[in-house]
Amino acid sequence: xxxSDPTALPPKAKKPVSLTRIGMSSFIGTxxxxxxxxxxxxxxxxxxxxLFFPSFDPLTGTVLAFSTFAAGYLARPVGAILLxxxxxxxxxxxxxxxxxxxxxxxTFLMGVMPTYQQVGAWAPILLVTLRIIQGLAVGGEWGGxxxxxxxxxxxxxxxxxxxxxxxxxxAGLLVATVVFTVLQISVPGGALADxxxxxxxxxxGVLVPIGLVIRLSIDDAPEFKEASRRAESASVPLVQxxxxxxxxxxxxxxxxxxxxxxxxxxxxxxxxYATKTxxxxxxxxxxxxxxxxxxxxxxxxxxxxxxxxxxxxxxATWSAVALGxxxxxxxxxxxxxxxxxxxxxxxxxxxFVGTSYGVLASEVAELFTPTVRYTGIGLxxxxxxxxxxxxxxxAATAILAASGxxxxxxxxxxxxxxxMVASCLLLPRSNTAKLVRRPEPAR
Numbered sequence: 001x002x003x004s005d006p007t008a009l010p011p012k013a014k015k016p017v018s019l020t021r022i023g024m025s026s027f028i029g030t031x032x033x034x035x036x037x038x039x040x041x042x043x044x045x046x047x048x049x050x051l052f053f054p055s056f057d058p059l060t061g062t063v064l065a066f067s068t069f070a071a072g073y074l075a076r077p078v079g080a081i082l083l084x085x086x087x088x089x090x091x092x093x094x095x096x097x098x099x100x101x102x103x104x105x106x107t108f109l110m111g112v113m114p115t116y117q118q119v120g121a122w123a124p125i126l127l128v129t130l131r132i133i134q135g136l137a138v139g140g141e142w143g144g145x146x147x148x149x150x151x152x153x154x155x156x157x158x159x160x161x162x163x164x165x166x167x168x169x170x171a172g173l174l175v176a177t178v179v180f181t182v183l184q185i186s187v188p189g190g191a192l193a194d195x196x197x198x199x200x201x202x203x204x205g206v207l208v209p210i211g212l213v214i215r216l217s218i219d220d221a222p223e224f225k226e227a228s229r230r231a232e233s234a235s236v237p238l239v240q241x242x243x244x245x246x247x248x249x250x251x252x253x254x255x256x257x258x259x260x261x262x263x264x265x266x267x268x269x270x271x272x273y274a275t276k277t278x279x280x281x282x283x284x285x286x287x288x289x290x291x292x293x294x295x296x297x298x299x300x301x302x303x304x305x306x307x308x309x310x311x312x313x314x315x316a317t318w319s320a321v322a323l324g325x326x327x328x329x330x331x332x333x334x335x336x337x338x339x340x341x342x343x344x345x346x347x348x349x350x351x352f353v354g355t356s357y358g359v360l361a362s363e364v365a366e367l368f369t370p371t372v373r374y375t376g377i378g379l380x381x382x383x384x385x386x387x388x389x390x391x392x393x394x395a396a397t398a399i400l401a402a403s404g405x406x407x408x409x410x411x412x413x414x415x416x417x418x419x420m421v422a423s424c425l426l427l428p429r430s431n432t433a434k435l436v437r438r439p440e441p442a443r
Contacts, residue, residue: 022152023164025218026145029100030168031175032204032211033141036107037134038176039200040072041264042289045271046180046282047193051115052124071128072135073386079139080378081238087374088237091220092144092151095374099144100215103137104208106130111201143378146361151221151370159312162362163304167297169357174293176200181286224370237375241368245376248367251426252380253387255316255364258420259357260388262323262413266292266330266349269393269409270342277400278337291343292350299354312359317424319356323349324417331406356424363427388416 087095110130116123145165153161179200187196241249274285306315330345361377368376392412399408 019152019161022218023149023161025214026149026161026165027167027171028214029096029211030141030145030165031171032168032207033099033103033138034169034172035175035207036103036172036204037072037138038173039107039179039204040110040131040134041268042176042180042271042286043197043200045268045275047197048127050193051117051197052127072131072138073382073389073391075132075135076139076382076385077379079136080143080382081139081375082136083140084143084375084378085237087140087144087147087378088371089235092148092224092374093215093218093220095140096144096148097212097215099137099141100211101208103134103141104204104211106133106137107201107204108208111198111204139378139382142381143374146365146377147224147374148218148220150362150365151223158365159307159359159362160304162365163300163358166300166358166361170293170296170300170354173289173296177286177289177293179203181283181290184283184286235371237372240372241376241379245368245372248364248376249379249383251423252364252367252377253383254419254423255360255427256381256384256420257388257423258320258323258416259353259360260385261392261416262327262349262388263296263353263357264389264393265396265409265413266346266353269396270334270346272393272397273400273406274334274337274342278335280337280339280342284339285342287339288342288346291347295347295350296354296357299351300358301354302351303355303358306355307359312363313424313427315359316356316363316427317421319352320417320420320424322352323356324414324421326352327410327413327417331410335406356420366428392416 083095083099107130110127113126113130114123119126142165145168146162149164150158150162183192183196183199270288271285274280274288275282303312303315303319326349330349333341333345364380365373365377367380396409396412399412400406
């Protein structure tokens with residue numbers, strides 16, 4: 001037997017990745033994913049009815065365009081189950097790389113796909129197919145981004161680091177809206193619907209390599225690695241969720257529902273309402289989304305700050321109450337067709353959306369154990385997204401088309417806000433509190 005060299009240096013330990021880098025990774029990665037997702041919603045509101053559904057009247061074409069928008073949302077829970085399964089079994093980091101590449105590729109292909117005029121019915125079919133791929137990717141993205149930040153964070157700081165992933169949503173919306181606004185201002189009349197709409201989608205192809213470098217520099221948290229090491233290899237996270245964590249699924253989905261429904265009713269739907277019904281110019285309406293993104297980002301920061309003083313649960317609950325109360329005044333202000341009133345209506349709503357959205361990620365994650373957490377929070381988030389974000393704009397547009405009034409839309413906002421309040425009251429009472437869980441099968 002050969003003795004080891006006593007003068008040899010011990011192997012160099014791998015330098016741990018800083019929490020700042022992990023937090024920024026979550027922020028930049030989700031910003032890119034949401035940029036891809038939001039440019040579709042903006043294009044659906046502005047030009048897709050003409051490009052892919054030209055044989056219908058403008059409002060009906062917009063309903064169909066939003067239906068393809070909803071297809072992406074309906075695919076998100078499937079992505080949460082499929083990619084969440086692997087995120088819980090093999091690790092958060094590996095799945096986050098897959099989601100980034102999938103989303104970027106699908107978005108880039110949207111930028112080069114033919115329109116209805118060029119290939120007929122194949123155009124909307126291709127559009128829906130790529131939209132579904134986007135939905136699957138986002139379904140696996142958000143949960144991993146939240147968890148890789150919050151699970152690496154120390155107790156008492158989980159809400160703060162989880163909010164990095166939440167900031168990706170307003171950042172993505174801001175960049176997407178700025179890009180479309182610049183195009184509206186700079187390209188000749190009619191060019192947006194002719195060719196310029198492709199530019200925001202093609203940008204995604206440039207962003208993917210940047211995101212990959214960032215994603216490959218992070219690692220899973222020791223908490224997850226230890227839980228995964230002790231877990232049964234044959235365990236199926238979805239089965240464990242249904243058997244032992246069904247209460248968490250209901251509470252988390254209800255908590256996020258109001259955020260999604262009101263968020264998209266006051267961003268995506270408002271684009272259609274203001275331009276098609278109130279006949280406000282697009283270049284006046286688009287800045288409302290910029291205001292939405294900035295104010296929501298400020299709201300997220302405010303919500304995290306308040307959570308250290310009045311608990312995250314209280315912040316989410318009172319934000320839901322405010323969203324319900326503000327719905328009617330918001331639409332009354334918008335109905336005046338005055339730009340300043342539109343911006344005020346959207347801005348106030350987005351403040352309350354932000355305060356709740358910023359704290360809910362870490363709170364909902366506490367409803368689940370590590371080996372089912374990726375699947376659990378992904379399902380919470382994306383089931384509420386499918387219901388509130390995917391179907392709400394379609395329902396609101398249909399209500400507007402049938403009645404010519406926004407009264408039904410206001411009622412819809414109030415109902416989901418009430419459900420959100422009830423769900424938030426059932427969340428843990430503090431950042432570290434957990435619901436009592438039934439024990440999982442012995443490992």
